[in-house]
Amino acid sequence: MFETFSYITLQEYWWIIVSLLGAILVFLMFVQGGQTLIYTLGKTEDERTVLVNLLGRKWEFTFTTLVTFGGAFFASFPLFYSTSFGGAYWVWMLILIAFVVQAVSYEYRSKPNNFFGHRTYEVLLFINGLLGTVLIGTAVATFFTGSDFVVNKMNLTNLTGDKMPIISEWTGLAYGLEAALNLQNLALGLTVFFLARVLALLYFMNRVNNSAIMERVKKQLLYNAIPFVVFFLTFTIWLLLSSGFAVNPETKQVSMEPYKYFHNLIQMPAVAILFLLGVVMVLMGIIRPLTCFVKCSTKGIWAAGIGTILTVFSLFLLAGFNNTAYYPSTYDLQSSLTIENSSSSHYTLVAMSYVSLLVPFVLAYIFYAWRSIDNKKIDIEEMKSESHIY
Amino acid sequence: MEHIDFSLVDWSRAQFALTALYHWIFVPLTLGLSFIVAFMETLYVRTGNPEWKRITKFWMTLFGINFAIGVATGIILEFQFGTNWSNYSWFVGDIFGAPLAIEGIMAFFLESTFIAVMFFGWKKVSKSFHLLSTWLVAIGSNLSALWILVANGWMQYPAGMKFNPDTVRNEMVNFWEVLFSPVAINKFLHSVSQGYVLASIFVIGVSAWYLLKGREQLLAKRSILVAGVFGLLSILFVILTGDGSARTVAKYQPMKFAAMENLYVGQQNAPLAAIGILQRDKAEGQHKKEDFLFKIEIPNMLSYMAFLDANAYVPGIKDLVHGNPQHNILSYKERSEKGRIAIASLAEYKNAKKAGNDSLSAAALKRFEENYSHFGYGYYANRDVHELVPSVPTSFYSFRIMVGLGFHFLALFIVVLWLTLKNKIETKRFILYTALWTIPLGYVASMLGWVVAEVGRQPWVIQDILPTIAAVSQVKTSSVQITFALFMVIFTGLLIAEIKIMTTQIKKGPAAEGSSTIH
Ligand code: HEM
Numbered sequence: 001m002f003e004t005f006s007y008i009t010l011q012e013y014w015w016i017i018v019s020l021l022g023a024i025l026v027f028l029m030f031v032q033g034g035q036t037l038i039y040t041l042g043k044t045e046d047e048r049t050v051l052v053n054l055l056g057r058k059w060e061f062t063f064t065t066l067v068t069f070g071g072a073f074f075a076s077f078p079l080f081y082s083t084s085f086g087g088a089y090w091v092w093m094l095i096l097i098a099f100v101v102q103a104v105s106y107e108y109r110s111k112p113n114n115f116f117g118h119r120t121y122e123v124l125l126f127i128n129g130l131l132g133t134v135l136i137g138t139a140v141a142t143f144f145t146g147s148d149f150v151v152n153k154m155n156l157t158n159l160t161g162d163k164m165p166i167i168s169e170w171t172g173l174a175y176g177l178e179a180a181l182n183l184q185n186l187a188l189g190l191t192v193f194f195l196a197r198v199l200a201l202l203y204f205m206n207r208v209n210n211s212a213i214m215e216r217v218k219k220q221l222l223y224n225a226i227p228f229v230v231f232f233l234t235f236t237i238w239l240l241l242s243s244g245f246a247v248n249p250e251t252k253q254v255s256m257e258p259y260k261y262f263h264n265l266i267q268m269p270a271v272a273i274l275f276l277l278g279v280v281m282v283l284m285g286i287i288r289p290l291t292c293f294v295k296c297s298t299k300g301i302w303a304a305g306i307g308t309i310l311t312v313f314s315l316f317l318l319a320g321f322n323n324t325a326y327y328p329s330t331y332d333l334q335s336s337l338t339i340e341n342s343s344s345s346h347y348t349l350v351a352m353s354y355v356s357l358l359v360p361f362v363l364a365y366i367f368y369a370w371r372s373i374d375n376k377k378i379d380i381e382e383m384k385s386e387s388h389i390y
Numbered sequence: 391m392e393h394i395d396f397s398l399v400d401w402s403r404a405q406f407a408l409t410a411l412y413h414w415i416f417v418p419l420t421l422g423l424s425f426i427v428a429f430m431e432t433l434y435v436r437t438g439n440p441e442w443k444r445i446t447k448f449w450m451t452l453f454g455i456n457f458a459i460g461v462a463t464g465i466i467l468e469f470q471f472g473t474n475w476s477n478y479s480w481f482v483g484d485i486f487g488a489p490l491a492i493e494g495i496m497a498f499f500l501e502s503t504f505i506a507v508m509f510f511g512w513k514k515v516s517k518s519f520h521l522l523s524t525w526l527v528a529i530g531s532n533l534s535a536l537w538i539l540v541a542n543g544w545m546q547y548p549a550g551m552k553f554n555p556d557t558v559r560n561e562m563v564n565f566w567e568v569l570f571s572p573v574a575i576n577k578f579l580h581s582v583s584q585g586y587v588l589a590s591i592f593v594i595g596v597s598a599w600y601l602l603k604g605r606e607q608l609l610a611k612r613s614i615l616v617a618g619v620f621g622l623l624s625i626l627f628v629i630l631t632g633d634g635s636a637r638t639v640a641k642y643q644p645m646k647f648a649a650m651e652n653l654y655v656g657q658q659n660a661p662l663a664a665i666g667i668l669q670r671d672k673a674e675g676q677h678k679k680e681d682f683l684f685k686i687e688i689p690n691m692l693s694y695m696a697f698l699d700a701n702a703y704v705p706g707i708k709d710l711v712h713g714n715p716q717h718n719i720l721s722y723k724e725r726s727e728k729g730r731i732a733i734a735s736l737a738e739y740k741n742a743k744k745a746g747n748d749s750l751s752a753a754a755l756k757r758f759e760e761n762y763s764h765f766g767y768g769y770y771a772n773r774d775v776h777e778l779v780p781s782v783p784t785s786f787y788s789f790r791i792m793v794g795l796g797f798h799f800l801a802l803f804i805v806v807l808w809l810t811l812k813n814k815i816e817t818k819r820f821i822l823y824t825a826l827w828t829i830p831l832g833y834v835a836s837m838l839g840w841v842v843a844e845v846g847r848q849p850w851v852i853q854d855i856l857p858t859i860a861a862v863s864q865v866k867t868s869s870v871q872i873t874f875a876l877f878m879v880i881f882t883g884l885l886i887a888e889i890k891i892m893t894t895q896i897k898k899g900p901a902a903e904g905s906s907t908i909h
Contacts, residue, residue: 057506057510060461060502060505060506061502061503063461063465063502064494064498064499064501064502066465067465067468067494067498068491068494068495068498068499070468070469070472070490070494071468071487071490071491071492071493071494071495072491072494072495074468074471074472074479074483074486074487074490074491075483075487075488075490075491075492076487076491078479078480078483078484078487078559079480079483081471081472081476081479081480081483081487082472082476082477082479082480082483083476084472085469085471085472085473085476085479085863086472086473086474086475086476086477086479086863086864086865087476087863087865089473089863089865089869089873090869092469092472092473093473093873093876096465096466096469096473097876097880099465100462100463100465100466100880101462101880102462103458103459103461103462103465104458104459104462104884104887104888106458107454107455107457107458108455108458108887108888108891111455111891111894111895112891112894112898113890113891113894114887114890114891115883115886115887115890115891116883116887153480153557153558154558154737154740156477156481156558156733156736156860157733157734157736157737157740159730159733159734159768159769159771159772164395164859164860164862164864165477165769165859165860166476166477166860166862166863166864167476167477167480167558168476168477168480168864169864170864170865175865175866175869344483344484344487344488344561345484345554345557345561345562347561347562347563347565348484348485348487348488348561348562351488351562351565352488352491352492355488355491355492355495355496356495358495358496359495362495362499362500365500365503366499366503369503369504369506369507369523370503370506372507372511372514372515372519373506373507373510373511373514373515375514386510387447387512387901388451388454388509388510
């Protein structure tokens with residue numbers, strides 16, 4: 001069936017999948033957000049154990065989604081993988097290191113004789129929560145603001161010896177870290193950070209059975225929701241007012257177009273609707289628990305979670321669809337990556353599309369397995385009787 | 391090409407080797423222990439005997455400790471293709487990316503979803519659903535090994551692809567050829583089964599320690615029984631698939647094969663140096679010839695091993711470097727000239743196409759295609775072709791130690807199993823000590839396997855097509871040095887923590903049923 005699809009349809013299909021994975025990843029980063037709140041919310045060792053274990057039963061999904069997002073991006077848009085990872089070296093390396101230290105922290109934190117002591121593992125979880133969210137947000141922002149690099153495939157044939165036969169070269173100052181100096185990028189980074197914390201608070205409301213923690217959660221929800229909204233609005237308004245990287249559909253030349261992303265929004269009404277719906281759902285998810293805490297507190301994570309997925313998904317579509325360069329080069333506009341010039345071959349996209357049919361099945365068993373072990377809220381008592389705890 | 395930055399290439403290789411080897415400390419145990427735990431739980435569900443449950447949970451705890459650090463060290467590998475081998479990611483990303491993505495979708499989610507049920511579901515789900523989850527964890531982890539090993543096998547023998555001059559990269563033309571290439575199949579089977587061997591050694595060694603201490607007799611003996619049977623079957627399979635791997639190496643990577651065997655001059659009826667000590671032959675200078683100081687040979691064996699024919703001709707390092715017209719082997723000099731033509735023709739093709747000159751571009755394309763199988767050698771056109779010879783002593787010794795240890799493991803499994811069945815194992819202290827000390831040897835064999843496979847193919851990232859100097863990312867060497875140091879420090883710290891936690895848990899022993907494993 002996929003064989004009959006045109007090349008551009010497959011490219012769009014894969015951009016949708018990558019966008020969806022990215023959106024789910026941002027939602028699942030509530031785990032990272034939660035890791036930055038362990039000491040704010042848990043005042044005793046027992047309370048912290050409850051919080052860590054709640055996050056610990058979910059961290060692998062965030063992690064696996066990140067890995068799958070990377071793999072899917074590689075398989076469908078290898079030129080992005082090559083250009084961005086090999087160029088913005090330090091941003092990606094720091095993100096990776098932050099995830100490396102996360103992976104052991106849960107399992108090792110509460111084990112006796114764990115070499116570094118449980119505090120260290122909690123600090124590592126905090127670092128993962130902070131760097132993971134801020135840097136991923138910053139990196140995604142460069143999809144709109146651009147980076148400094150050149151791609152020249154003919155370098156591969158360069159045997160004259162004046163340079164290495166490498167097709168892409170980063171000309172940015174600090175191999176990617178310069179992105180964090182751009183305020184607009186940073187605004188998105190901080191948006192993701194505070195969003196992750198808000199989502200974590202909503203998740204705790206849904207899962208924790210402990211009134212002392214709940215009191216703190218409620219207070220923190222407000223404290224984190226405000227900066228989230230401020231940074232989100234800053235980024236979004238900035239985005240809609242700024243020029244974007246437009247691709248001429250005939251000549252494939254890239255040029256700057258004023259209000260490009262705003263134009264994308266009105267030229268793709270479906271995306272605009274998704275975006276608005278997403279934003280409204282996130283806000284609802286936050287406001288309802290604030291106003292009717294007792295009755296509504298468990299539902300916030302669902303509304304805000306789905307809202308997050310819709311919003312991030314539509315942002316990715318704004319970056320890549322409607323003749324837009326999704327990974328623009330501000331150094332050499334014509335080196336910018338588009339879904340057309342950076343994708344895998346028709347054959348590979350077809351093969352991968354068949355594999356993508358497994359995704360609903362994967363979601364179904366994840367849902368089923370979660371349901372079977374998450375059927376009641378967690379409290380300190382359970383932590384004492386559970387045989388495997390973090 | 392004076393501007394090839396060798397320190398960049400070397401540091402990037404060092405970083406990859408460091409992170410891959412660290413990752414591989416933990417992977418084989420995950421692959422094997424997941425099945426061993428699944429067998430044990432099956433016995434529990436079948437017999438309803440709570441002791442089996444206690445045994446299962448004990449090994450499961452150790453599995454969890456090992457698994458966490460396996461995940462931690464693994465994420466870096468996937469992304470490193472982009473961060474440090476960016477040219478590679480473009481040049482073959484069309485083929486290589488797919489297995490990585492499939493691995494995530496098919497295997498990692500399976501693993502991570504059901505691992506949660508396995509650890510937290512004891513009191514929440516039915517016995518049979520729990521058992522199913524444990525099996526799915528084992529299947530998931532082995533499936534993830536499948537995809538990454540297919541990817542590695544493909545680098546050693548790039549099947550199922552075609553170069554597209556318009557996009558300047560290799561593109562997949564046959565998915566099944568990539569998946570079912572003989573190299574990939576052997577590599578997958580050899581690697582997972584040696585994981586089962588290593589895990590069996592681990593379980594037997596730890597159990598031997600309990601017997602030496604006079605503790606946990608029942609748990610130890612039952613564990614030895616399960617691991618002994620699994621290990622014995624697995625080591626036989628390891629030898630079988632290792633033999634199969636050697637044949638694919640002889641066929642597709644003759645230089646690696648010659649280096650593994652220290653075969654300098656090719657011959658018919660080639661003997662196998664079962665044991666040997668090498669000595670650098672000074673007279674040969676840059677030819678890097680290694681002579682034998684001492685060896686024990688098995689006549690005709692090498693020819694037979696490589697081609698299942700005692701008379702077959704096996705080319706040596708000299709034949710491959712300098713050519714051998716009698717056996718139709720081109721010299722590296724000739725191959726690098728052809729490679730240079732391929733690369734130059736690609737440039738001409740692109741330029742002619744841009745200029746709209748169809749006849750010129752067609753001619754250039756034809757020349758390119760005729761010479762493409764030598765493409766990678768082109769990067770050595772102005773270089774010393776001896777750079778294309780891998781380290782012979784490293785390949786030779788690593789290979790022999792791996793194989794030798796394989797036979798040691800075989801003997802150990804047989805003896806241990808026999809003694810356990812005769813109910814005499816706890817009295818044989820020498821055997822118990824041997825079993826304990828075989829644990830590190832299991833890791834040594836496993837590491838050396840990768841040394842054979844990877845050192846032997848240098849400098850090829852993709853055999854004959856892409857050498858390391860054309861595969862790296864253009865980052866500053868100092869950046870790679872810093873990340874190398876960071877990984878070194880972080881991974882070593884985590885390894886120490888892992889070993890301490892693991893040994894503490896072992897010393898503590900299994901928990902009484904129903905109590906928490908941590909307090
Ligand atoms: C006993 C007979 C054995 C033979 C004949 C054998 C043969 C081989 C060969 C030829 C390779 C290289 C494949 C390539 O370059 O593509 C290899 C690789 C490897 N071997 Fe062995 N081996 C044996 C035992 C073992 C044992 C006991 C272990 C570990 C416990 C082991 C672990 C590995 C690993 C991890 C690799 C790298 C992955 C691969 O290339 O398959 N081998 N082996």
